[in-house]
Amino acid sequence: AERRRLAAGSGPGRTSDGHPVELLLNIGSAADLGGGVEAEGVGLFRTEFLFLGRRDAPGFEEQVAAYEAVLRAFPGGKVVIRTLDAGTDKPLPFLDLPQEPNPALGVRGLRVGRVRPGVLDVQLDAIAEAARASGTRPWVMAPMVTTVAEAEAFAVRARERGITRVGAMIEVPAAALRADRLLRGLDFLSIGTNDLSQYAFAADRQHGELADLLDPWQPGLLRLVGECARAGRAAGKPVGVCGEAAADPLLAAVLAGLGVTSLSMSAPGVAAVREELARRSLARCEADARAALDADDPAVARDTVARETVARE
Numbered sequence: 623a624e625r626r627r628l629a630a631g632s633g634p635g636r637t638s639d640g641h642p643v644e645l646l647l648n649i650g651s652a653a654d655l656g657g658g659v660e661a662e663g664v665g666l667f668r669t670e671f672l673f674l675g676r677r678d679a680p681g682f683e684e685q686v687a688a689y690e691a692v693l694r695a696f697p698g699g700k701v702v703i704r705t706l707d708a709g710t711d712k713p714l715p716f717l718d719l720p721q722e723p724n725p726a727l728g729v730r731g732l733r734v735g736r737v738r739p740g741v742l743d744v745q746l747d748a749i750a751e752a753a754r755a756s757g758t759r760p761w762v763m764a765p766m767v768t769t770v771a772e773a774e775a776f777a778v779r780a781r782e783r784g785i786t787r788v789g790a791m792i793e794v795p796a797a798a799l800r801a802d803r804l805l806r807g808l809d810f811l812s813i814g815t816n817d818l819s820q821y822a823f824a825a826d827r828q829h830g831e832l833a834d835l836l837d838p839w840q841p842g843l844l845r846l847v848g849e850c851a852r853a854g855r856a857a858g859k860p861v862g863v864c865g866e867a868a869a870d871p872l873l874a875a876v877l878a879g880l881g882v883t884s885l886s887m888s889a890p891g892v893a894a895v896r897e898e899l900a901r902r903s904l905a906r907c908e909a910d911a912r913a914a915l916d917a918d919d920p921a922v923a924r925d926t927v928a929r930e931t932v933a934r935e
């Protein structure tokens with residue numbers, strides 16, 4: 623067992639029988655890439671950190687420099703840049719958006735483009751320039767995509783700038799249910815389980831009292847993830863998970879079993895997820911996924927997979 627553990631201690635994510643599951647990082651800036659964590663790239667670059675707490679939007683040049691720094695850190699690897707995810711819950715003074723009674727249901731994420739289209743234009747210009755300057759081809763996705771029309775409009779704006787890998791985050795249940803249609807016009811999807819839980823379970827993600835509803839082992843959430851992964855497999859396009867769920871090693875195995883092709887998490891989670899995946903075959907992950915989907919509630923789902931895991935050791 624010790625030898626297996628050492629072998630699993632670095633390198634790409636793989637099940638014991640060699641099925642690849644890309645292990646990627648969630649970051650807010652190039653500074654998060656220090657510390658020598660071994661990952662295959664960046665699965666979620668939250669660009670809003672560049673915009674937070676500012677009176678004026680960062681200009682084109684400043685944005686190019688920030689994106690280029692991250693792209694140059696993984697010259698041969700994957701880097702997924704998420705366009706600005708702002709709204710009244712992550713207030714940005716320069717956007718000057720009105721207060722809303724239900725900010726999580728309001729003008730946030732990609733929807734900010736309805737009232738301030740110029741912000742996304744400058745950002746996409748800067749991403750395209752950073753790609754050119756670094757000689758890389760980033761993956762670029764929008765947050766809070768809800769409809770096929772929104773996805774298509776975003777894809778047009780990105781592609782007309784020469785961005786070739788365009789995707790959407792799946793954070794809204796309606797989008798998960800239309801994953802197959804979204805993928806007709808996109809190159810990839812990335813499931814944000816933090817928001818997808820919030821919207822699927824009608825439970826504020828900040829609300830401590832509702833933590834049981836926000837548990838990423840909720841079979842209802844897993845079914846939505848499975849729907850997206852199935853669409854990805856049918857289209858031959860990657861579908862990843864970039865919410866906190868990806869950092870739970872047992873759940874990571876379930877997600878791989880559902881057909882998710884990459885798992886993106888903050889740096890401290892990577893090693894344990896790599897190790898857990900290396901301990902089980904893809905068929906085992908698929909059996910775990912079926913068991914979790916079949917459970918009546920999240921505690922039963924987690925316990926069933928954990929018990930199976932112990933039983934096999």
Ligand code: PEP
Nearest residue numbers: 814815816817818864865
């Ligand atoms: C998510 O919603 O799961 C996600 C990854 O995005 P954020 O946490 O930045 O909202």
Ligand code: MG
Nearest residue numbers: 793814816817
């Ligand atoms: Mg989100």
